[in-house]
Amino acid sequence: MxxxxxxxxxxxxxxxxxxxxYMSPIPNGAAEAGRDGVLVKAAPWDMTINAYYDGPERARELAASFIGASIDDVGVIPATSYGIAVAAVNVPVAPGSVIIMMDNEHTSHRYAWYELARKKGATVVTVPRKADEDWGYALASAIRNSPAPVAVVAGTIVHWFEGMSVDIEAVAGAAHAVGAALVMDGTQWVGAVPFDVAKVRPDFLSFATYKFLLGPYRLAFLYADKKWQEAGSPIEFHSWNRKGGERSDFYLETMPDYLAGGRRFDMGERSDFAVLPIAISALELLQSWxxxxxxxxxxxxxxxxxxxxxxxxxxxxxxxxxxxxxxxxxxxxxxxxxxxxxxxxxxxxxxxxxxxxxxxxxxxxxxxxxxxxxxxxxxxxx
Missing domain, CATH: 3.90.1150.10 (Aspartate Aminotransferase, domain 1)
Incomplete structure (x- = not known):
């Protein structure tokens, strides 16, 4: 062991x-990497264009490895709530439909759905759990027995407040069977519990680094299913997630196409020279174990x-x-x-x-x- x-x-x-x-400490090596990263901005005349690309791509690759995804599946974002907001912009929600979540779901995975339901004329259904009942069973039953069409299921593998497991494969099966989008928050378990997106097939999975991934605050990642990589809309608009955005004359013409895969969801100023090195060092250490x-x-x-x-x-x-x-x-x-x-x-x-x-x-x-x-x-x- x-x-x-x-x-x-x-x-x-x-x-x-x-x-x-709540928040993990970062390893000593990651702290040193962060100090070195801060100094990049202290001497911008020594920077090369690669400083804007190498860090995000390495971090993206490492993050993907913890959820069984590929580097192209993942966007670099600032927070779990940002990723949930991206999902809320994209998943279809019809008037009269419902969005299902566990009772007392974490706020980062709760408020976006109330806002979306209000705008779309839908309803948020919070599912209670009976004594000695698994949360996964409770959610799956609510999905199967819903009198209204289920548009979205807010999922995870652990109830953050109760410390109880959620059978997410049962939840995913029920969601897929009724055509609902499955959006997941992985902040309380990615880095601690092995997971494979291929088995669960969420539409989106958002997770921050500052807990079990031993990383910095204000950095997260967003996994997007292939269909959203091809047709999804980001919530920020800039050149970093556009095809041709790396060209030195990027400002001379409008570039309508996004980068491949999850990169279309990258945040602006994704190349944080101080934060990304901390995450990369911590994720490499976790990966080595x-x-x-x-x-x-x-x-x-x-x-x-x-x-x-x-x-x-x-x-x-x-x-x-x-x-x-x-x-x-x-x-x-x-x-x-x-x-x-x-x-x-x-x-x-x-x-x-x-x-x-x-x-x-x-x-x-x-x-x-x-x-x-x-x-x-x-x-x-x-």
Whole structure:
């Protein structure tokens, strides 16, 4: 099994950081790459035209490798919500149709659909889940039994707030069967859980880098299915995503055609000389470990979390419904309103929402981080 990679990060010995689903630290090598990238702009007279192209293409290629896609399938974008906005501009939504999502879906994958429904005369349907029911089953049932045509399904493989897995293949099967577009948010799992777009066939999959991909803030990627690569509309208009946009005389004539594939969805100023090097270094490091070894490491650490939680009588999702890389522990009566602050004061970092404690390790964590966290919880919740 892949051992802890803590030595590649600047995490002080007395810090217990178990909050990757909030924001991961970047590896030391990526931080150094970012510092070098900043200096590119400090001396623009030394830049070459390749500086505008090499970084985006390498980042695009690496991002594609984490979802089973090709380099041509992916656009370089600034945020998950940007990618969802691109999807919302493109997917067909007829008046009277419905857009289906899980109850309490993340806001980056929620608000765009309410806006689209309002404009198109459609309705957003939020699907609840019965106790001990899989989210995938609940969504698939809602799709199959919808009295109105289903235009869009907002999908993912994990409920971000509950730490529960979603059988996305069941959801995708139901969506495809009724002709609905499947739009996915991968920010809480790309880099942690192996995934293949060929099996699920989403229309769009948007994912940021600052969580499980160990990358920078303000950078994301957008996978687009082949049909959208050929006919999709971007939400920004500039020369970087146009055929011929690289020509030195690009301004002399209007170029109507877009670049091939997902590049048509690239954001303006995609060639961020400081941000892209951080992402490239982090993604190369993750790729060097391999998707399966990283996944197995996270599964191992999350099993340890549940051993500690269950030994104390804490609750959570049924074992068969838990996400493999995110643990959401229900503290119940042991919860105290000052828990998050007290943990932080003791240099232990998790996300506390309501009476739930979301614990999300990554490869920089050691087994002792988990035992220390629960020892602190014992002390702080007596």
């Amino acid at each position: 892949l051992p802890s990679q803590r030595h590649l990060f600047s995490i002080p010995d007395d810090v217990t950081y178990l909050d990757a689903a 391999g998707a399966q070894p990283v996944y197995e490491r996270l599964v191992h650490l999350n099993k340890l979390i549940w051993q500690e939680a269950e030994a104390r009588g804490f609750g959570g999702p049924p074992a068969n419904l838990r996400a493999p890389h995110i643990s959401v522990v229900e503290l119940g009566e042991r919860f105290s309103s000052d828990l998050a602050k007290n943990l932080k004061d003791n240099k232990a970092f998790v996300t506390v929402r309501g009476t739930k404690m979301r614990i999300t390790p990554h490869v920089y964590n050691e087994e002792r981080d988990i035992s220390r966290l629960f020892e602190l919880v014992d002390t702080l919740t007596r």
